Amino acid sequence: MSHAPSASFAKRHGMTSSKDSAPAFALHEVTVDFQSTRALNNVSLEISSGEHVALIGPSGSGKTTLLRTLNGSQSLTSGEVYVNGQALTGLASKDLRNIRRSIGWIPQSLGLVPNLRVAQNLMLGSSGRASLWDLLRKLTFPSRADQLSALEHLDRVGVGEKLFERTSSLSGGQQQRVAIARTLFQNPTSILADEPVSAVDPARAVDLVKLLTELATENGVSLVMSIHNLELARRFFPRLIGLRSGKVIVDSRPDDLSQAEADSLFSLTKAEILSGE
């Protein structure tokens, strides 16, 4: 089942109905509820192909839910999500998996297997595209071409010499780079990154965000990254989307973000502090 965004939505957000020129992601009045908590509240936005976007906002503002919504792994309470012009609602899980294969994902926890070699962790990036048998073959007897491809991607992120090292022996920063290389190995058209630099020191965070944005530009892929650090977001992303209590309250270029808007994003109310949000 393939759909372009609705005419009204397309008109309102300047989209065309053609699938070829469709944005990488489009959300139309999306609401997500977790029991009594509203994680996303009537969110509509569009992210063009090749665009780099930073999602900013305090913990619990809905950034991760929004990222999971973009790749169709989050069930919606209402609304519609389009990936490259294709509506995700009603798709069978197999079709959804097909869409996710072209969307890279860098989780906060990185999701690396510590007792596997770095090369094997990179092979996991192709798990969506490969059959189970192929995946097992890649993990146990990777072809020379696969090994060279893994080396090439690791080299691009600066840890080529770690190809056959055990992943647990790498530092935190090196593991972050391996996670980025694994995403490149997937050969995605878009990359979603969920707080990838929240656990590293400021200097390393700058390096990693710089690396990720440069690689995304080189490969011409869309990049949506949730990030706590407003300064980093301003420095490396041409578009900032600010979330607060599941609502988009800022959607602007970094230069256009006023101090008042920034303050409204990150200053917590007493109720939010007490609720742990």
Add this chain to the structure above:
Amino acid sequence: MRTDSSALVLPPGVHRLWLGKRRLFFLALAAVTVLCFFALDLKFGDLIVPPAYLKNTKEFFSAAFSPALNYQDAAAAATSEHILTRAASGALTMIRVAAGALALALPTGLALAYLSSRSWWENSSLPKNRRILLTFVSSAARTLATFLRSVHELLWAILFLASLGLTELTGTIAIAIPFAGTFAKVFGEMFDEQDLSTANYLEEVGASPLAAFTAGIFPRAFPDLLSYTFYRFECALRSSAVIGFFGVESLGLYIRQSTENLYFNETWTYLYTLIALLVLFEIWNVRIRAHLLSVSGR
């Protein structure tokens, strides 16, 4: 922001922090254990060995210092193979039975563990009917695993003696059945306790739940699975010795026969062989576990 302490009121409900329902349950369990001890009517005086047995006990332990290098029975010495050859052959039989049992139990247990584990599909985006089916399969696999391990290998051995006779196969199957059930339970729990971050990542990039399990959970659990398998091989070695007591030709049978004939020096020869075998295996096991831990913890 601070509230006046005189205006504070404790929320309603029970505030016995030291004695909740769970602690009461464990206290009751401890009380039942003590009651069982008294119900058995155990007498510490029974531990005193009567003089008639004391002589045998003394002979048995004295023999530990002079294990037999030849049969104590002259007739056996003339007709049988050398006692050390016999001990080595009995040890080899034990290894064969234990290895055979594991060869049957390991794949069966692994398959049942995979079917009973829920972590790999519980949080995935599977359709409802598939979830219902998997819940049923998981429950059935858990029930089967419980059934297999609920009967001890010695009881299985007695049952199979009647149908298969006194063969190595009897011992092998008797050990394999409960071990398969134990593998299923322990492996299943190991799978369910693994960090799901890799499996979740794999699903986010389009892998099927089966691929996410195979590539995301199994490799993480592998060092634990391997370590536990080695431990169970050690258990299987001990079990194969015990099953020998029932007549399956192995060290266990030789130990029983020599004890019954009061050839305690021979008994110690077989016991030392058994102990040496288990110690050697334990050294190998410890080395492998140490290697695995260093690998996964590096």
